[in-house]
Amino acid sequence: MNTLDTDVLVIGGGSTGAGVAWDSALRGLHVTLVDRQDFATGTSGRFHGLLHSGGRYAVKDPGSARECAAENRILRQVAADCIEDTGGLFVSTPEDDLEYADRFLAAARAAGMEVEEVPVGTALRDEPRLNPKIRRAFRVQDGSIDSWKMVSALLRGAEAHAATVLPYHKVVEVLRHGDRVEGAVMEDQRTGQEVRVHAGCVVNAAGAWSGQVARLAGCEVGVRPGKGVMVAINHRLARAVLNRCHLPSDGDIIVPVRTVSVIGTTDHPVADPDDTECSPEEVHQMIEAGELLVPGFREARALRVWAGSRPLLPKTGGSAGAGDREVSRSHTVLDHGARDGLEGLVTIAGGKFTTLRLMAEDTVDVVVRKLGRGSECRTRTEVLPGSESRHFYWIGNRQQEAETDPPDDPLICECELVSQHDLDTVVARRPTWRLDDIRRALRVGMGPCQGGFCAFRVAGMLHQEGRYGRAEANSALREFVQERWKGVKVISWGAQARQTRLDRWIFEGLYDLEHLPE
Amino acid sequence: MGTDAVVLGAGTAGMVAALRLAAAGASVLVLAEGEGGLPLAPAQIDVLGYRPQLVLDPLGELAGFLESRPDHPYQLVEAGEVGASLDWFLELSAPLGYTGSPRLNRLQPTGLGALRPTCLVPETMAAGDLSDGGSVLVVGLRGFRDFHAPLLAENLALAHPPSGAEVRARAVEVSLPGDPRDLRPQLLVRRLEERGVLAELGREIRSRLEQEDLVGVPAVLGLESSHEVWQGLQELVGRPVFEIPTPPPSQPGQRLQQHLFRALRRLGGEVRLGARAAGYRARGDRLVAVKVVTAAREVEIPADHFVLATGGIGTGGITAGPDGELREEVFGARVSRGGAPEQPLVEYMATQPLDRVGVEVDEEQRPLGGGGGALFENLWAAGAALAGAEPWREKSGEGISLATGFRAARLAGGARA
Numbered sequence: 001m002n003t004l005d006t007d008v009l010v011i012g013g014g015s016t017g018a019g020v021a022w023d024s025a026l027r028g029l030h031v032t033l034v035d036r037q038d039f040a041t042g043t044s045g046r047f048h049g050l051l052h053s054g055g056r057y058a059v060k061d062p063g064s065a066r067e068c069a070a071e072n073r074i075l076r077q078v079a080a081d082c083i084e085d086t087g088g089l090f091v092s093t094p095e096d097d098l099e100y101a102d103r104f105l106a107a108a109r110a111a112g113m114e115v116e117e118v119p120v121g122t123a124l125r126d127e128p129r130l131n132p133k134i135r136r137a138f139r140v141q142d143g144s145i146d147s148w149k150m151v152s153a154l155l156r157g158a159e160a161h162a163a164t165v166l167p168y169h170k171v172v173e174v175l176r177h178g179d180r181v182e183g184a185v186m187e188d189q190r191t192g193q194e195v196r197v198h199a200g201c202v203v204n205a206a207g208a209w210s211g212q213v214a215r216l217a218g219c220e221v222g223v224r225p226g227k228g229v230m231v232a233i234n235h236r237l238a239r240a241v242l243n244r245c246h247l248p249s250d251g252d253i254i255v256p257v258r259t260v261s262v263i264g265t266t267d268h269p270v271a272d273p274d275d276t277e278c279s280p281e282e283v284h285q286m287i288e289a290g291e292l293l294v295p296g297f298r299e300a301r302a303l304r305v306w307a308g309s310r311p312l313l314p315k316t317g318g319s320a321g322a323g324d325r326e327v328s329r330s331h332t333v334l335d336h337g338a339r340d341g342l343e344g345l346v347t348i349a350g351g352k353f354t355t356l357r358l359m360a361e362d363t364v365d366v367v368v369r370k371l372g373r374g375s376e377c378r379t380r381t382e383v384l385p386g387s388e389s390r391h392f393y394w395i396g397n398r399q400q401e402a403e404t405d406p407p408d409d410p411l412i413c414e415c416e417l418v419s420q421h422d423l424d425t426v427v428a429r430r431p432t433w434r435l436d437d438i439r440r441a442l443r444v445g446m447g448p449c450q451g452g453f454c455a456f457r458v459a460g461m462l463h464q465e466g467r468y469g470r471a472e473a474n475s476a477l478r479e480f481v482q483e484r485w486k487g488v489k490v491i492s493w494g495a496q497a498r499q500t501r502l503d504r505w506i507f508e509g510l511y512d513l514e515h516l517p518e
Numbered sequence: 519m520g521t522d523a524v525v526l527g528a529g530t531a532g533m534v535a536a537l538r539l540a541a542a543g544a545s546v547l548v549l550a551e552g553e554g555g556l557p558l559a560p561a562q563i564d565v566l567g568y569r570p571q572l573v574l575d576p577l578g579e580l581a582g583f584l585e586s587r588p589d590h591p592y593q594l595v596e597a598g599e600v601g602a603s604l605d606w607f608l609e610l611s612a613p614l615g616y617t618g619s620p621r622l623n624r625l626q627p628t629g630l631g632a633l634r635p636t637c638l639v640p641e642t643m644a645a646g647d648l649s650d651g652g653s654v655l656v657v658g659l660r661g662f663r664d665f666h667a668p669l670l671a672e673n674l675a676l677a678h679p680p681s682g683a684e685v686r687a688r689a690v691e692v693s694l695p696g697d698p699r700d701l702r703p704q705l706l707v708r709r710l711e712e713r714g715v716l717a718e719l720g721r722e723i724r725s726r727l728e729q730e731d732l733v734g735v736p737a738v739l740g741l742e743s744s745h746e747v748w749q750g751l752q753e754l755v756g757r758p759v760f761e762i763p764t765p766p767p768s769q770p771g772q773r774l775q776q777h778l779f780r781a782l783r784r785l786g787g788e789v790r791l792g793a794r795a796a797g798y799r800a801r802g803d804r805l806v807a808v809k810v811v812t813a814a815r816e817v818e819i820p821a822d823h824f825v826l827a828t829g830g831i832g833t834g835g836i837t838a839g840p841d842g843e844l845r846e847e848v849f850g851a852r853v854s855r856g857g858a859p860e861q862p863l864v865e866y867m868a869t870q871p872l873d874r875v876g877v878e879v880d881e882e883q884r885p886l887g888g889g890g891g892a893l894f895e896n897l898w899a900a901g902a903a904l905a906g907a908e909p910w911r912e913k914s915g916e917g918i919s920l921a922t923g924f925r926a927a928r929l930a931g932g933a934r935a
Contacts, residue, residue: 409698473669489862497838498831505910508911509910510765515633516632
């Protein structure tokens with residue numbers, strides 16, 4: 001068994017854990033971060049990609065709104081490469097209360113947001129597909145944030161400060177010595193080998209899974225996973241993030257993300273955070289909700305549906321019967337020493353992607369106090385790797401690169417303009433295991449064809465380069481096809497139904513994937 | 519306007535029906551919304567490959583297969599007609615050197631190295647039947663993104679044909695001169711038609727040969743002159759050479775399409791591509807004309823007989839709506855799920871809700887209307903438009919298209935007489 005010594009062991013490689021790793025590393029602490037899968041595969045990789053202005057919470061949860069507004073400003077400075085500056089609009093549809101709009105404007109200003117009411121005509125000129133019957137419109141600083149890029153940048157930054165990051169390492173045991181947590185044992189999901197990590201402090205940043213991790217340590221964390229469903233539509237239906245100006249409910253946000261638009265979301269309590277199956281009813285609910293913001297939404301081509309589990313932490317004494325939207329979206333740092341008499345373990349619970357930096361700062365402040373060393377937090381000003389130029393990305397970046405500096409190797413994914421060179425760069429940076437990991441890094445397989453053409457190419461190339469053995473390539477391909485099916489099976493209509501037929505013909509008719517040796 | 523028959527759809531089924539009608543003396547017009555389905559497919563003629571166990575004798579095992587599949591389109595045709603349509607196809611496609619028998623499946627490698635059952639193949643693929651084993655040198659072209667020789671060869675070496683014979687395979691990669699970004703099937707076929715390029719490829723392969731007695735290459739051996747390219751490569755290499763299908767656009771599919779289009783033109787028929795059928799005019803239970811959108815205007819094309827060969831959801835003949843409704847686009851014919859489940863299954867490799875969708879027909883292959891009777895007395899359906907088959911998993915697509923296209927023409931011809 002391998003044994004490592006570290007100052008801080010972070011469990012969970014989503015945005016929260018990656019943020020904690022980056023923050024700790026900048027304070028001079030040695031960090032080891034583990035995740036049971038690839039990074040940002042849980043909730044962080046399964047949301048709509050909205051960088052909140054704070055508007056969504058302005059009326060109902062002013063504390064969260066204030067945090068979002070402040071963190072939004074900071075991330076634009078330090079993580080520009082992960083953000084598209086789309087801006088956002090809150091609009092009052094015919095179904096929304098106009099009096100709410102007044103409250104919204106006042107609350108947004110009070111929360112420190114940059115908010116401005118714009119004439120309806122201006123909003124419609126900027127967003128021609130917006131419902132022409134809207135009655136008021138407010139411009140805010142929403143953005144579109146690439147969660148995979150963000151988590152990857154945080155981890156690269158941490159690694160540059162000597163952090164160790166271990167994907168596919170699942171915690172199988174939390175090491176305890178009396179009433180002290182001293183580390184954990186992880187099992188490499190690829191090889192079955194165990195790694196023992198001794199840590200000065202363990203941070204449970206497993207989000208919706210943090211209850212499971214806490215139980216391994218022998219304590220309880222009352223995190224309640226809340227499932228949210230998202231649907232990706234094949235076009236950018238709007239330039240800006242579109243929000244309904246009303247009390248937050250289901251399907252009232254449309255976010256332009258790269259080449260698609262994402263509508264979200266729902267909120268249903270689930271027992272198991274891995275329960276991310278989407279029902280046809282949930283999908284239809286999203287499509288109908290989209291119709292109110294963008295008439296004709298129903299006719300647009302739905303590409304894929306997915307769900308993520310929010311890590312909601314109800315306040316102690318909060319009424320159990322209340323809906324999840326009653327739960328604050330703010331975060332809490334649980335010091336298990338003070339709370340449970342179990343030293344050496346800190347859980348960061350609740351929160352949201354936009355406030356990941358603040359969550360990390362608050363968590364590491366506690367860690368530093370416990371360890372008795374570590375410097376001041378630097379993440380407010382330290383620019384992340386890749387964002388040095390402070391340029392936001394925009395949808396035309398890949399096309400522009402392809403035109404100004406044409407790669408001399410072929411495109412492997414036409415939908416998302418990915419070349420073989422891009423593939424080689426990504427796999428050289430971090431040895432990957434599954435095609436799905438490459439998808440998150442490069443968006444391969446996320447376009448209209450959903451991997452019909454590119455999955456085979458990637459598997460074949462990685463096999464050729466010796467990164468996959470034969471059986472690994474076969475199972476990677478099978479697994480990818482299965483994973484893509486999960487997201488299209490409940491939206492099989494229109495052009496996408498036709499596409500799934502073509503993909504099925506390619507995998508079954510042309511390659512006969514079903515009868516390939518193991 | 520003296521058109522006897524209008525065929526909607528320029529895939530296998532539509533072309534078979536059109537050619538049979540034209541050969542019987544009818545004037546025929548084929549209309550297709552796009553360019554027809556043939557350039558997608560690898561031009562192998564499947565009849566029946568899995569039931570779900572491997573099928574060795576498609577015609578012999580057809581009756582047994584159909585016992586458990588009451589909705590299958592093969593129920594419409596006698597085994598004799600399946601055989602007759604394949605014989606006819608073999609003769610018609612002699613210039614492409616089609617070979618095989620409906621009584622014996624061949625086992626040909628796929629691009630991933632699975633051994634896939636199929637029935638008839640063009641001459642350029644004929645040597646790739648590994649039913650009795652063989653030792654294959656799989657040749658990849660460096661930088662060609664749609665063909666990965668090492669993975670193919672390693673999988674192929676694990677194949678076990680039922681004969682118990684051994685399959686051996688080894689991969690090599692060779693370079694073609696020129697810009698690697700030109701390594702697309704539609705450009706490769708042209709380059710291999712250049713004598714110098716072919717000679718260099720042949721020399722390179724020959725120098726890499728060891729004990730192998732066969733050479734497998736991606737299916738890009740020329741377009742117009744595929745016979746000469748394939749033959750030339752065999753001579754240069756000194757071994758039988760066979761093509762292995764690649765993803766769309768399929769060059770063997772292009773060859774077959776051009777061959778069938780030419781054959782129809784020789785018989786006086788016409789193919790009009792980019793012509794979407796958008797509606798029809800009927801008098802009583804007789805179809806009088808189809809309305810076709812070409813060049814942004816709608817024209818009416820009258821005829822005596824009509825064949826619906828627009829395929830299923832994959833080709834746009836049938837559309838699926840968000841609420842689960844299925845619609846045949848031109849005539850509003852009754853659509854069935856062919857016994858497939860209503861809800862999707864988690865496991866991808868299973869029968870899914872849209873896998874068997876197609877139009878319902880009477881015993882005479884006439885699409886049904888809402889009332890349950892034939893929509894029109896002079897409209898017949900054929901091919902992938904018919905409900906009940908899973909052509910890709912069963913490996914049955916072309917056989918269904920040939921047999922039902924053949925029969926649709928006979929029924930229409932009978933009605934003509």
